[in-house]
Amino acid sequence: MGHCLLASASTDTPRGISTSRRNLVTTVIPIDTPGLGDRTYLAHDGKVALVVDPQRDYDRVLDVAREAGVRITHVFETHIHNDYVTGGLALAQEVDATYHVNADDPVDFERTGVSDGDVLAVGDTMRVRVVHTPGHTHTHLSYALEAEGRPVAVFTGGSLLFGSTGRPDLLGPDHTDTLVRAQWHSAHRLAEELPEETEVFPTHGFGSFCSATQSEAVSSTIGQEKTSNPALTQGEQEYVDALLAGLDEFPAYYAHMGPANSAGPSAPDLSAPELADPAELRRRIDAGEWVVDLRTRSAFAAGHLTGSLNFGLDGQFITYLGWLIPWDATVTLLGETPQDVAEAQRDMARIGLERPAAMATGKPEDWAGGDALASYPVATFEDLAAELRKDPSERPVVLDVRRGQEFAESHIVDAVNLPIHNVLAHIDDVPRTRLWVHCAGGYRASVVTALLQARGHDVVAVDDSFDNASVAGLPLTSNS
Known part of the structure; x- marks a missing residue:
């Protein structure tokens, strides 16, 4: 897989590993943020390092650099992120590195603007070529890492992901059609301009809602993506239709990320409350x-x-x-x-x-402080099936808090769909009767059950896999 060694760094205890191939030292270390489904990358040649898309808590990046014994000289942003606040500016300021952001991004801080085709030297052996890859955003950039004059890796941010691409709808419906088509063309540009052995390092796609679809892959190359990524195996219109049909809701907090990142976020205060x-x-x-x-x-x-x-x-x-x-x-x-x-x-x-x-x-x-604790019952789908077989006059309300797309695929007959992200907006409409709350696996149901109980509702949390609903004999239907 080219000249890069992929070494992983956990969220809590990052580790750096260096290796030499053909007298060339090039190491790429991903730093995972599982809670958000994102990755930051540190690449180094044994002496100096570059960082791509650092999360706000960049102390983890400093730990990786310190363990590898390298000095961070360049920090790159692929785009103004929608799903997290960047640590790029604060990191660059702390280590006196050059901070690279698309020159066309309107930001409120000093940075070194870069544009399509720019080539930047990082140390004696690494070069970074800037590639404009619109689709996730209009100004999205990818960065091709070159060694010995040949691309060995490409940091694709929210553009080309493992088996997928970034979402084109986060900037609003007025931009979606333009961006989804741009995303297809950007994927093809990368596939055409980079060797097949080039390693692909996306920022999103590991559970992030910035990804159009999810993949189980943990690594990939341009060659692998050519055979498996819909953006590269489907025609433009087929890709556009399929991707747009599969898009679902994304977290409301995304609306705050762009403005925060454009303003230039400070370092976080992680001192104990x-x-x-x-x-x-x-x-x-x-x-x-x-x-x-x-x-x-x-x-x-x-x-x-x-x-x-x-x-x-x-x-x-x-x-x-x-x-x-x-x-x-x-x-x-x-x-x-x-x-x-x-x-x-x-x-x-x-x-x-x-x-x-x-x-x-x-x-x-x-x-x-001596007050009585609150509690609520926890049940399975088998328990729910038994409850629904009782007197119809005492039938409880089954509240399905999965997203609308999940509900449409399959749901319990007569269940009420109130997606978790809409609960607070419609909390006054929830009936004042016993509620059996479920989702796909139990986590979202527990969040909603607690919210409802705090407002005086009589609730039961179903902590079970929805796959067990049919096994329990519950009648299911589909809107598809």
Whole structure:
């Protein structure tokens, strides 16, 4: 696979690995952010390094560079991101690196603008060629990493992904048709201009809603994408029709990311919030603030502070917290350990939810100050089937909180679809009867169940795979 060694770095303990091939040292280290489904990259030659699309908590990037013993001299942005706040400007300022952003992007900070065709030297052995690849955004850039005069890798950002491409609809419907067609042409340009052995390093596509579809692949090359990526195996109109038909909702917090990134984000404040005692926690809940319990959904269901909400760290915590929370809300975090709170705080900083107002750690009994804990029942689809076989006059409402596209594919007969991201907007319309809340696997159902219970609803959380609904004998239907 060319001259690059792909070495992985975890979110918590990044590791750098160097290797030499044909007297050439070129190492690319991905730094994963699983909660957002994104990757940052650090590439180095053993002495100097470049960074592509750094997340806001760039201390992880500094750790990778320090362990590899290299100096960061260049930072590159592929685009003004929709799904996270960048750490590019703050990182470049801290290490005195050159910060490269598309010259056509209207930003409020000093940077070194780059344009299609520019070639930049990074150290003695690496060259970066700028390739305009519109589609995810109008000004999106990819960066081809060259060594010995030949491309060995390409950082494709939100353009060419593993088996997919970036979404073309994030800038609004007025831009979608232009961008989806540009995305097809951009993929073909990369495939035509780069050797087949060129390694592909996208920023999105690992669970990010910036990806049009998801792939299980963890690595790829231009040659592999030519045989598997719809943008390269389908004609333009076929690709356009299929991609647009498959697009679904994306998180509401995306609307805040572009303006934040154009303004030039500062380094995050990751210092610990102030500790809140039981009286303070109760005051915050009663005032309507968001007191967020980070424990697993099963632990939360068994006992929690009345009025608190559940966004467990074991699931897509930041995606759904960022999607649902009012952007001006005051947040307090409850975790079993200070490390849990620190992890959640870091996730929040990545999308611009600044330092929480307060925190508490331990167990719910420690937070309640002697007050009784709240709880709710947890069930399976088999339990739901048994419940629906009872007296029809006592039939509960089945609330399906999956997205509309999921509901259309298959759902329980007579279930009410209220997608998780619409719950708060329609909370007053939810019937005041016993509710059995389900999703595809249990995480979203737990979030919604807690939200409803905090507002006085009688709820049961279905913590089960939707695949088991038919096994349990529940009648299913499809709108497709």
